Amino acid sequence: MGESVAEATLISWLKDVGENIDADESIVEIATDKVDSDVPSEFAGKLIEKRFEKDDIIKVGEVIAVIESDQIPNKKAEEEITSRDSNVPYVDYKDKKNSKNINIVDGESEAQKLINKAKEISSLNFSPQKGFLSPLVKSIIKKENLSDNELFSILGTGKNGRITKKDILMFLKTRDNSFSSQNLTQSKNKIVDSQSEIIKMSRVSKVISEHMIESKNTSVHVQAFIEIDVTNLWDWRENIKESFFNQNSEKLTFTPLFILAVIKALKDFPILNSSVMDDLIYQKRNINIGMATALEDGNLIVPVIKNADHLNLIGLTKAVNDLSQRARKNKLLPHEVKDGTYTISNVGNFGTLMGTPIINQPQVGVLAIGVIRKVPSVIETAKGDYIGIRKKLILSHSFDHRIINGAVGGKFIKCISDYLENWDLNYSF
Numbered sequence: 001m002g003e004s005v006a007e008a009t010l011i012s013w014l015k016d017v018g019e020n021i022d023a024d025e026s027i028v029e030i031a032t033d034k035v036d037s038d039v040p041s042e043f044a045g046k047l048i049e050k051r052f053e054k055d056d057i058i059k060v061g062e063v064i065a066v067i068e069s070d071q072i073p074n075k076k077a078e079e080e081i082t083s084r085d086s087n088v089p090y091v092d093y094k095d096k097k098n099s100k101n102i103n104i105v106d107g108e109s110e111a112q113k114l115i116n117k118a119k120e121i122s123s124l125n126f127s128p129q130k131g132f133l134s135p136l137v138k139s140i141i142k143k144e145n146l147s148d149n150e151l152f153s154i155l156g157t158g159k160n161g162r163i164t165k166k167d168i169l170m171f172l173k174t175r176d177n178s179f180s181s182q183n184l185t186q187s188k189n190k191i192v193d194s195q196s197e198i199i200k201m202s203r204v205s206k207v208i209s210e211h212m213i214e215s216k217n218t219s220v221h222v223q224a225f226i227e228i229d230v231t232n233l234w235d236w237r238e239n240i241k242e243s244f245f246n247q248n249s250e251k252l253t254f255t256p257l258f259i260l261a262v263i264k265a266l267k268d269f270p271i272l273n274s275s276v277m278d279d280l281i282y283q284k285r286n287i288n289i290g291m292a293t294a295l296e297d298g299n300l301i302v303p304v305i306k307n308a309d310h311l312n313l314i315g316l317t318k319a320v321n322d323l324s325q326r327a328r329k330n331k332l333l334p335h336e337v338k339d340g341t342y343t344i345s346n347v348g349n350f351g352t353l354m355g356t357p358i359i360n361q362p363q364v365g366v367l368a369i370g371v372i373r374k375v376p377s378v379i380e381t382a383k384g385d386y387i388g389i390r391k392k393l394i395l396s397h398s399f400d401h402r403i404i405n406g407a408v409g410g411k412f413i414k415c416i417s418d419y420l421e422n423w424d425l426n427y428s429f
Contacts, residue, residue: 004121006182008032009203010056010064015047030058031203045069048305057139058333068281071246079139086416106351117418128291133163206298215361219276220401223356224410226417232371233257233423246429248314256368257317259289261419263309269412271404273341281403290360291320293327294350301327304340313429348372354394364400365409366418369393 011029015021026038027047049066052058134140140245141151146168154171201209203397238341245254256286266273266287274283287309299428303323305311311319326332342363347355370393377390397413 007057007059008233010052010054010055010058010405011036013050015065015278017047017050020044021067022363023071026034027067030064032207032334033338035334036330038333039064041067043067043069043071045071052136053391059139061367069147078217083178136165137163137168140165140172144168144172174428177358204297211361212358215358218294218361219359219364220400221356222401222404222406222409224326224397224399224406224413225354226396226413227392227394227395229377229390229392229421230423232419232425233374234391236423238424241365244317248317250314250321251318252317253320254300254372255291255344256313256320258344258346258367258420259291259305259316259320260313261416262289262342263287264419265412265415266342267309269408269416271408272365272399272412274364274403276340276364276400276403277362284341286339286341288341290343290363292325292343292345292357292360293330295330301332301337302340302343303327303332303336304338306339336354343367344369348393354396356396359398364402364404365412367413368396368398370396 008030009032011031013028014041015025015027021027021041021044023042024040024046026040028039029296036415045067046069047065047066050376051062051064051066058064067410085350088332150171151163154163154167156167158164160169182248192221222270232253237254237257241252244250270283271286274281276282286307289305290304292302293301294300297332303326304318305323308316308319319341323336340360340363343357343360345355345356345357345366346369348369351371354370357366359366372393374389375392376387377392378385393411395416397409399409399412401409
């Protein structure tokens, strides 16, 4: 479901238990911090079990539904059960037609034993305070920071006294409505006066917030800044943008031009096209450029141009326009927001002079591009210096100081500056 995605939220069921399902027909809608998407069935069959309800949080790798199907060969059925892709929530399948051919041990098929074992492992987690807890309950306990004493005080209404989601939510409601004097003292600064409007953070906003905090806690952020003269680049684009549109039916913005410069700099400094895992550096062969895109609701998404170094200016322009347009319409696919190796953010689109962007984990660098301004500048010539009006912007480069030192970080941004400042006015697209 995307790089660093650990869970998804169930938005709605598209099928009910007992309904027949065609192959590739969507069963359920789920949402991550990156995209909303449907989960289709790989086979035709009948939905016989739902493991989660609307608004439940599903961890990567968990079974979300069980479908009975007679389309799965015996070998395929066992492979589906024993060799799951651990990177996405999945739909489980029960072999209806050919189950008699699967090896039977003690009256129960090997495949069924594996299913039952998977159910036990995926639905139960042990807590020394209250025995077995479901992953959903454990996630709520962690989120609400419940203490051991609080867990002991909750009377579980589930099987064998287990705590259910309903039990946790009821306890939280009671706890929130019964402030002790100590709680009032601790919460005094959190009470909102009647003149304020309380706005609940959206699901996407909360996840983005968590990812930003995680990034700051993971990478040692260092920034480098440089002001560059893009007068030649500006003039070149002004001269060819009309003919470019007539030939390619695409509007040429500055973003693909900046991406061209970043690609060249990444080839000169490949260490910036890396990720860090523990004490290992993974220097990527492919250059996949993520471009931060603001949505209408104020949230942010980062679609990725795969193998961007294989594209010319026309190809980059088409990719930028397509991804940004579909991002704003919430029509991106999961694979289009994953596997980025370096990210750019054009904050100048909003009139921002400069910014200090947060690294998009597990990458090691991100570039913010400020607004292009007309400024007075000293121009050096063979006949002396004079003051003239030039078009300039500020580049802000955040990099991970764990593996990128200040010299490399500074040279990288200077390399981008050189490519843009010395833009060839005869450049042909």
